[in-house]
Amino acid sequence: xxxxxxxxxxxxxxxxxxxxxxxxxxxxxxxxxxxxxxxxxxxxxxxxxxxxxxxxxxxxxxxxxxxxxxxxxxxxxxxxxxxxxxxxxxxxxxxxxxxxxxxxxxxxxxxxxxxxxxxxxxxxxxxxxxxxxxxxxxxxxxxxxxxxxxxxxxxxxxxxxxxxxxxxxxxxxxxxxxxxxxxxxxxxxxxxxxxxxxxxxxxxxxxxxxxxxxxxxxxxxxxxxxxxxxxxxxxxxxxxxxxxxxxxxxxxxxxx
Numbered sequence: 001x002x003x004x005x006x007x008x009x010x011x012x013x014x015x016x017x018x019x020x021x022x023x024x025x026x027x028x029x030x031x032x033x034x035x036x037x038x039x040x041x042x043x044x045x046x047x048x049x050x051x052x053x054x055x056x057x058x059x060x061x062x063x064x065x066x067x068x069x070x071x072x073x074x075x076x077x078x079x080x081x082x083x084x085x086x087x088x089x090x091x092x093x094x095x096x097x098x099x100x101x102x103x104x105x106x107x108x109x110x111x112x113x114x115x116x117x118x119x120x121x122x123x124x125x126x127x128x129x130x131x132x133x134x135x136x137x138x139x140x141x142x143x144x145x146x147x148x149x150x151x152x153x154x155x156x157x158x159x160x161x162x163x164x165x166x167x168x169x170x171x172x173x174x175x176x177x178x179x180x181x182x183x184x185x186x187x188x189x190x191x192x193x194x195x196x197x198x199x200x201x202x203x204x205x206x207x208x209x210x211x212x213x214x215x216x217x218x219x220x221x222x223x224x225x226x227x228x229x230x231x232x233x234x235x236x237x238x239x240x241x242x243x244x245x246x247x248x249x250x251x252x253x254x255x256x
Contacts, residue, residue, distance in 0.1 A: 019133045020072040021195055024187075028137045032077070035137045036101035043085070043103040052088040058106050059086040061117060061205075062124045068202035069128050069195075077132050078102070094217070098127035100136050113217050118200075118209035125196030125203075125210075133195065135188045193241055197248045207248035211241040 017026050049055070063081050070078055079102035092109035099105075104127065106120075114120045130136065193210070201207040218234035 017075070017134065019191060020074065021198065022191060024191070026134070026138050028134060030137055032100065032134070032137055036099075039099035039101050039103055039136065043087075043099055043105070046087070046105060047090040048087040048105075049090050049108070050087070052108075054106075054111065055086060055088050057117070058088065058104070058120060058124070061120050061203075062086055062104050062128070064203040064205075065121060065124045065128050065199050069132050069199045071202070072195075073132055077134060078128075096123045096127055098124070098131045100131055100134070102131075104128075113213070116209070118206045119213050121200040121203065121205035122196070122210045122213045125198075125200035125205075126192045127196070128199060129192040129195035130188065133188070133191055135192065138188070190237075190240060193237060194244055197241060197244050198251050201248040202251040202253075204253050207245055207252075210248075211238045211245075214238055214241060 017028055018024065019026060063084065066078060066081055066084060077100075084102040084104065086104045087106070089105045089107045091107040093107055094109045094113055096106045096110050097104070104124065106123070110123065114123055193214075197207050197210050200210070215234070215238050218237075
Protein backbone atom coordinates (compact mmCIF):
# COMPACT_ATOMS: atom_id res chain seq x y z
CA UNK A 1 0.00 0.00 0.00
CA UNK A 2 2.80 2.42 0.90
CA UNK A 3 4.48 1.70 -2.44
CA UNK A 4 1.24 2.46 -4.31
CA UNK A 5 0.90 5.81 -2.55
CA UNK A 6 4.50 6.69 -3.27
CA UNK A 7 4.04 5.85 -6.93
CA UNK A 8 0.88 7.95 -7.11
CA UNK A 9 2.64 10.89 -5.43
CA UNK A 10 5.49 10.63 -7.89
CA UNK A 11 3.13 10.59 -10.86
CA UNK A 12 1.25 13.60 -9.54
CA UNK A 13 4.47 15.54 -9.10
CA UNK A 14 5.62 14.75 -12.62
CA UNK A 15 2.20 15.58 -14.04
CA UNK A 16 1.77 18.99 -12.43
CA UNK A 17 0.43 21.52 -14.94
CA UNK A 18 -1.17 24.96 -14.92
CA UNK A 19 -4.23 25.94 -16.91
CA UNK A 20 -3.64 28.83 -19.35
CA UNK A 21 -4.98 32.25 -18.27
CA UNK A 22 -6.61 31.05 -15.03
CA UNK A 23 -3.36 29.53 -13.72
CA UNK A 24 -5.25 26.77 -11.90
CA UNK A 25 -2.95 23.95 -10.85
CA UNK A 26 -3.88 20.53 -12.18
CA UNK A 27 -2.45 17.04 -11.95
CA UNK A 28 -2.31 14.94 -15.08
CA UNK A 29 -1.31 11.31 -14.63
CA UNK A 30 -1.74 10.10 -18.22
CA UNK A 31 0.26 10.65 -21.37
CA UNK A 32 -1.44 13.22 -23.62
CA UNK A 33 -0.64 11.10 -26.69
CA UNK A 34 -2.71 8.23 -25.29
CA UNK A 35 -5.71 10.50 -24.79
CA UNK A 36 -5.27 11.81 -28.35
CA UNK A 37 -5.21 8.24 -29.65
CA UNK A 38 -8.37 7.31 -27.74
CA UNK A 39 -10.11 10.44 -29.04
CA UNK A 40 -9.16 9.70 -32.65
CA UNK A 41 -10.53 6.19 -32.30
CA UNK A 42 -13.87 7.43 -30.95
CA UNK A 43 -14.10 10.16 -33.58
CA UNK A 44 -13.60 7.65 -36.39
CA UNK A 45 -16.68 5.69 -35.27
CA UNK A 46 -19.09 8.64 -35.48
CA UNK A 47 -21.57 9.03 -38.31
CA UNK A 48 -20.46 12.13 -40.19
CA UNK A 49 -22.15 14.18 -42.91
CA UNK A 50 -19.27 15.37 -45.14
CA UNK A 51 -21.68 16.85 -47.67
CA UNK A 52 -23.49 19.08 -45.19
CA UNK A 53 -23.30 22.67 -46.45
CA UNK A 54 -22.96 23.99 -42.90
CA UNK A 55 -19.60 22.28 -42.45
CA UNK A 56 -17.66 25.07 -44.19
CA UNK A 57 -19.07 27.65 -41.77
CA UNK A 58 -18.26 25.55 -38.71
CA UNK A 59 -14.72 25.01 -39.99
CA UNK A 60 -14.22 28.72 -40.75
CA UNK A 61 -15.38 29.81 -37.30
CA UNK A 62 -13.57 26.98 -35.57
CA UNK A 63 -10.21 27.82 -37.11
CA UNK A 64 -10.61 31.47 -36.11
CA UNK A 65 -11.20 30.33 -32.53
CA UNK A 66 -8.18 28.01 -32.64
CA UNK A 67 -5.97 30.81 -33.95
CA UNK A 68 -7.19 33.11 -31.16
CA UNK A 69 -6.61 30.46 -28.50
CA UNK A 70 -3.09 29.64 -29.67
CA UNK A 71 -1.82 32.92 -28.20
CA UNK A 72 -2.13 31.33 -24.76
CA UNK A 73 -0.98 27.85 -25.78
CA UNK A 74 2.49 27.96 -24.18
CA UNK A 75 2.59 24.16 -23.84
CA UNK A 76 1.78 23.50 -27.50
CA UNK A 77 -1.41 21.55 -26.77
CA UNK A 78 -3.33 22.80 -29.82
CA UNK A 79 -2.36 21.23 -33.16
CA UNK A 80 -1.54 23.50 -36.13
CA UNK A 81 -4.60 24.80 -37.99
CA UNK A 82 -3.93 22.42 -40.91
CA UNK A 83 -4.26 19.41 -38.59
CA UNK A 84 -7.73 20.15 -37.26
CA UNK A 85 -10.58 17.97 -38.50
CA UNK A 86 -14.18 19.21 -38.44
CA UNK A 87 -17.33 17.18 -38.90
CA UNK A 88 -21.09 17.57 -38.83
CA UNK A 89 -22.35 14.61 -36.81
CA UNK A 90 -25.63 12.95 -37.79
CA UNK A 91 -27.15 13.18 -34.34
CA UNK A 92 -30.23 15.15 -33.28
CA UNK A 93 -28.92 15.55 -29.73
CA UNK A 94 -27.99 19.22 -29.16
CA UNK A 95 -24.28 18.77 -28.59
CA UNK A 96 -20.85 19.70 -29.89
CA UNK A 97 -17.36 18.69 -28.82
CA UNK A 98 -13.65 19.21 -29.39
CA UNK A 99 -11.25 16.36 -28.74
CA UNK A 100 -7.55 16.35 -27.89
CA UNK A 101 -5.59 16.12 -31.11
CA UNK A 102 -7.79 18.53 -33.06
CA UNK A 103 -11.13 16.81 -33.70
CA UNK A 104 -14.29 18.94 -33.62
CA UNK A 105 -17.80 17.59 -34.03
CA UNK A 106 -21.00 19.59 -34.30
CA UNK A 107 -24.25 17.63 -34.03
CA UNK A 108 -27.07 18.44 -36.43
CA UNK A 109 -29.30 18.90 -33.38
CA UNK A 110 -27.24 21.85 -32.18
CA UNK A 111 -27.96 24.12 -35.14
CA UNK A 112 -31.48 24.95 -33.98
CA UNK A 113 -29.91 26.66 -30.95
CA UNK A 114 -27.15 28.35 -32.95
CA UNK A 115 -28.66 30.29 -35.87
CA UNK A 116 -25.87 32.92 -36.02
CA UNK A 117 -22.10 32.92 -36.41
CA UNK A 118 -21.79 34.38 -32.91
CA UNK A 119 -23.77 31.46 -31.48
CA UNK A 120 -21.53 28.94 -33.23
CA UNK A 121 -18.50 30.83 -31.93
CA UNK A 122 -19.84 30.59 -28.37
CA UNK A 123 -20.06 26.81 -28.72
CA UNK A 124 -16.71 26.30 -30.43
CA UNK A 125 -14.93 28.70 -28.09
CA UNK A 126 -16.16 26.64 -25.16
CA UNK A 127 -15.07 23.37 -26.78
CA UNK A 128 -11.61 24.57 -27.86
CA UNK A 129 -11.12 25.85 -24.31
CA UNK A 130 -11.66 22.30 -23.05
CA UNK A 131 -8.80 21.15 -25.28
CA UNK A 132 -6.27 23.86 -24.40
CA UNK A 133 -7.04 23.28 -20.70
CA UNK A 134 -6.42 19.53 -21.10
CA UNK A 135 -9.69 18.76 -19.39
CA UNK A 136 -9.90 15.40 -21.16
CA UNK A 137 -6.55 14.27 -19.77
CA UNK A 138 -7.44 15.64 -16.36
CA UNK A 139 -10.71 13.71 -16.26
CA UNK A 140 -9.01 10.47 -17.26
CA UNK A 141 -6.38 11.12 -14.58
CA UNK A 142 -9.09 11.60 -11.95
CA UNK A 143 -10.65 8.27 -12.87
CA UNK A 144 -7.23 6.61 -12.64
CA UNK A 145 -6.65 8.23 -9.24
CA UNK A 146 -10.02 7.05 -7.95
CA UNK A 147 -9.28 3.51 -9.17
CA UNK A 148 -5.96 3.56 -7.29
CA UNK A 149 -7.69 4.87 -4.15
CA UNK A 150 -10.23 2.06 -4.38
CA UNK A 151 -7.44 -0.50 -4.78
CA UNK A 152 -5.64 0.94 -1.75
CA UNK A 153 -8.84 0.82 0.34
CA UNK A 154 -9.47 -2.75 -0.77
CA UNK A 155 -5.95 -3.79 0.21
CA UNK A 156 -6.11 -1.96 3.55
CA UNK A 157 -9.34 -3.72 4.56
CA UNK A 158 -8.60 -7.17 3.19
CA UNK A 159 -8.55 -8.67 6.68
CA UNK A 160 -11.72 -6.91 7.80
CA UNK A 161 -15.30 -8.15 7.71
CA UNK A 162 -17.29 -8.02 4.50
CA UNK A 163 -19.51 -5.31 6.01
CA UNK A 164 -16.51 -3.15 6.92
CA UNK A 165 -14.96 -3.58 3.49
CA UNK A 166 -18.24 -2.69 1.78
CA UNK A 167 -18.57 0.43 3.94
CA UNK A 168 -15.06 1.56 3.08
CA UNK A 169 -15.55 0.99 -0.65
CA UNK A 170 -18.87 2.85 -0.57
CA UNK A 171 -17.20 5.76 1.25
CA UNK A 172 -14.45 5.92 -1.38
CA UNK A 173 -17.02 5.87 -4.19
CA UNK A 174 -19.27 8.55 -2.68
CA UNK A 175 -16.32 10.71 -1.70
CA UNK A 176 -14.85 10.50 -5.19
CA UNK A 177 -18.16 11.25 -6.91
CA UNK A 178 -19.26 14.22 -4.82
CA UNK A 179 -15.90 15.43 -3.57
CA UNK A 180 -13.81 15.14 -6.73
CA UNK A 181 -15.50 14.11 -9.98
CA UNK A 182 -18.64 16.29 -9.94
CA UNK A 183 -17.02 19.45 -8.48
CA UNK A 184 -14.11 19.23 -10.91
CA UNK A 185 -16.48 18.64 -13.80
CA UNK A 186 -18.36 21.84 -12.89
CA UNK A 187 -15.01 23.62 -12.53
CA UNK A 188 -14.00 22.46 -16.00
CA UNK A 189 -17.24 23.70 -17.53
CA UNK A 190 -16.90 27.12 -15.89
CA UNK A 191 -13.28 27.31 -16.99
CA UNK A 192 -14.28 26.47 -20.57
CA UNK A 193 -17.03 29.11 -20.45
CA UNK A 194 -14.53 31.72 -19.26
CA UNK A 195 -11.72 30.98 -21.70
CA UNK A 196 -14.13 30.29 -24.54
CA UNK A 197 -15.65 33.73 -24.06
CA UNK A 198 -12.20 35.33 -24.34
CA UNK A 199 -11.28 33.28 -27.41
CA UNK A 200 -14.47 34.10 -29.32
CA UNK A 201 -14.08 37.82 -28.54
CA UNK A 202 -10.44 37.75 -29.60
CA UNK A 203 -11.52 36.08 -32.85
CA UNK A 204 -13.85 38.98 -33.58
CA UNK A 205 -17.21 37.58 -32.43
CA UNK A 206 -19.64 39.29 -30.07
CA UNK A 207 -19.16 37.92 -26.52
CA UNK A 208 -22.58 39.25 -25.47
CA UNK A 209 -24.03 36.36 -27.45
CA UNK A 210 -22.73 33.91 -24.84
CA UNK A 211 -25.07 34.64 -21.88
CA UNK A 212 -28.01 34.81 -24.30
CA UNK A 213 -27.06 31.50 -25.92
CA UNK A 214 -26.60 29.58 -22.68
CA UNK A 215 -29.81 31.00 -21.27
CA UNK A 216 -31.65 29.82 -24.38
CA UNK A 217 -29.87 26.47 -24.46
CA UNK A 218 -30.68 25.85 -20.80
CA UNK A 219 -34.28 25.21 -21.80
CA UNK A 220 -33.11 22.00 -23.48
CA UNK A 221 -31.32 20.70 -20.39
CA UNK A 222 -32.33 19.00 -17.16
CA UNK A 223 -32.93 20.74 -13.85
CA UNK A 224 -30.57 18.58 -11.80
CA UNK A 225 -29.45 20.36 -8.60
CA UNK A 226 -26.04 21.97 -9.08
CA UNK A 227 -24.24 19.90 -6.45
CA UNK A 228 -25.42 16.70 -8.21
CA UNK A 229 -24.64 17.94 -11.70
CA UNK A 230 -21.63 17.88 -13.98
CA UNK A 231 -22.39 21.46 -15.08
CA UNK A 232 -22.99 24.70 -13.17
CA UNK A 233 -26.66 25.60 -12.73
CA UNK A 234 -28.15 27.67 -15.54
CA UNK A 235 -28.37 30.81 -13.39
CA UNK A 236 -24.78 30.40 -12.17
CA UNK A 237 -23.53 29.97 -15.70
CA UNK A 238 -25.25 33.06 -17.07
CA UNK A 239 -24.16 35.22 -14.10
CA UNK A 240 -20.55 34.11 -14.51
CA UNK A 241 -20.57 34.88 -18.23
CA UNK A 242 -22.02 38.32 -17.60
CA UNK A 243 -19.30 39.02 -15.03
CA UNK A 244 -16.60 38.10 -17.58
CA UNK A 245 -17.99 40.28 -20.38
CA UNK A 246 -15.79 43.34 -19.64
CA UNK A 247 -12.68 41.16 -19.74
CA UNK A 248 -13.84 39.57 -23.00
CA UNK A 249 -14.68 42.87 -24.66
CA UNK A 250 -11.18 44.10 -23.90
CA UNK A 251 -9.91 41.19 -26.04
CA UNK A 252 -11.87 42.21 -29.12
CA UNK A 253 -9.89 43.48 -32.15
CA UNK A 254 -9.65 47.25 -32.30
CA UNK A 255 -11.90 48.80 -34.91
CA UNK A 256 -10.14 51.12 -37.42
